[in-house]
Amino acid sequence: MKTLLLAATLSLASVTAPAASDSGKQLYSVYCTQCHGVAGNGKGINAAQMAVQPRDHTDTKEMSARTDEELFKVIEHGGKSINKSVLMPPWGGNLKDDEIHALVGYLRALCCQKD
Amino acid sequence: MKLRLTLGAAAVLAAGVPLAAHADVAGDVKQQCGSCHALDHDYAKAPTHERADRKGPPLDYAGNKFRREWLYSWLQNPVRLRPAGVFPPAHVKPSADGDVVDTATLAEHPALDAAQAGKVADYLMTLTPFDTLIKAETYQPGTIAQRMGQMNFGKFKGCDGCHQDAPGKGGVSGPELYTAWQRLQPAFISAYIAQPAAWDPHTMMPVGDANTAAVHKLANYLKLIGEKQP
Numbered sequence: 591m592k593t594l595l596l597a598a599t600l601s602l603a604s605v606t607a608p609a610a611s612d613s614g615k616q617l618y619s620v621y622c623t624q625c626h627g628v629a630g631n632g633k634g635i636n637a638a639q640m641a642v643q644p645r646d647h648t649d650t651k652e653m654s655a656r657t658d659e660e661l662f663k664v665i666e667h668g669g670k671s672i673n674k675s676v677l678m679p680p681w682g683g684n685l686k687d688d689e690i691h692a693l694v695g696y697l698r699a700l701c702c703q704k705d
Numbered sequence: 706m707k708l709r710l711t712l713g714a715a716a717v718l719a720a721g722v723p724l725a726a727h728a729d730v731a732g733d734v735k736q737q738c739g740s741c742h743a744l745d746h747d748y749a750k751a752p753t754h755e756r757a758d759r760k761g762p763p764l765d766y767a768g769n770k771f772r773r774e775w776l777y778s779w780l781q782n783p784v785r786l787r788p789a790g791v792f793p794p795a796h797v798k799p800s801a802d803g804d805v806v807d808t809a810t811l812a813e814h815p816a817l818d819a820a821q822a823g824k825v826a827d828y829l830m831t832l833t834p835f836d837t838l839i840k841a842e843t844y845q846p847g848t849i850a851q852r853m854g855q856m857n858f859g860k861f862k863g864c865d866g867c868h869q870d871a872p873g874k875g876g877v878s879g880p881e882l883y884t885a886w887q888r889l890q891p892a893f894i895s896a897y898i899a900q901p902a903a904w905d906p907h908t909m910m911p912v913g914d915a916n917t918a919a920v921h922k923l924a925n926y927l928k929l930i931g932e933k934q935p
Contacts, residue, residue, distance in 0.1 A: 616754040620909060623794045624867060624878035633803025635789055636866055636876035676863040683912025684902055
């Protein structure tokens with residue numbers, strides 16, 4: 591019986607297993623680099639036309655002043671949610687919470703774990 | 706499963722070799738277009754980073770998206786709609802002034818002759834898996850003052866961060882929108898602005914918080930600027 595249960599559980603797991611998740615770096619490449627730059631320096635291809643310059647994510651001092659919760663909030667709800675520019679859109683409808691957490695983790699690596 | 710086309714086959718198509726007259730158009734499209742364009746919705750089940758592998762926009766819902774007459778015309782005279790390609794990070798290089806588009810990495814779309822374009826356009830218009838999204842749409846094309854539309858597009862909603870509403874004006878990561886009205890069905894424009902991820906879960910278009918009236922205003926602005934285009 592135990593064997594049967596285990597087999598059934600494994601079978602169910604294989605059917606419902608989610609696709610391999612994306613890393614924060616991969617998500618950053620898809621959603622953030624157009625404005626924040628491929629190097630995360632705030633100089634993406636859209637930045638030249640913007641009235642407000644995107645945040646430089648490699649700026650250790652600026653980024654250290656933001657908590658993880660604030661970073662999560664601005665990614666989820668956009669710039670307006672922290673009285674910043676509407677040019678930073680809300681990504682909460684595109685990304686799941688764990689993906690936003692992965693992005694926050696990558697932002698921390700970009701800003702503050704330099705060689 | 707998407708078929709992958711070799712560059713060689715794309716070059717043959719570009720050189721104007723006609724689609725096999727006896728073959729069915731669906732098979733031809735799958736073979737000739739499937740290397741760059743998704744023709745089924747399988748990508749929706751993949752991790753988000755499949756987005757980085759796309760060479761062209763998905764066509765699996767082309768019949769819910771495009772205007773047939775635009776497809777017919779564009780396929781004969783393809784011009785770039787996305788200044789930085791379908792996946793911009795793949796076509797970017799750093800410079801002293803910031804990232805710039807590396808145009809040398811952008812591929813040209815093959816041109817079809819009129820007969821081929823007609824067949825392909827007719828076939829693509831049969832791909833309508835999202836009829837329910839279109840039928841649920843309440844948008845009725847209307848008018849908006851240029852200045853209000855422009856402010857809404859830029860200052861209030863920030864669409865100009867990624868899209869151009871006039872040649873050379875606005876961001877370059879998204880498709881140009883001053884030609885969107887000629888290209889896209891009105892109901893699609895409205896439905897996509899409201900819920901882009903319902904169409905493509907890996908879209909780079911944010912799911913915004915605009916209410917229905919605000920979405921319709923944006924659609925009317927695209928109508929206004931689109932109808933001014935030659």
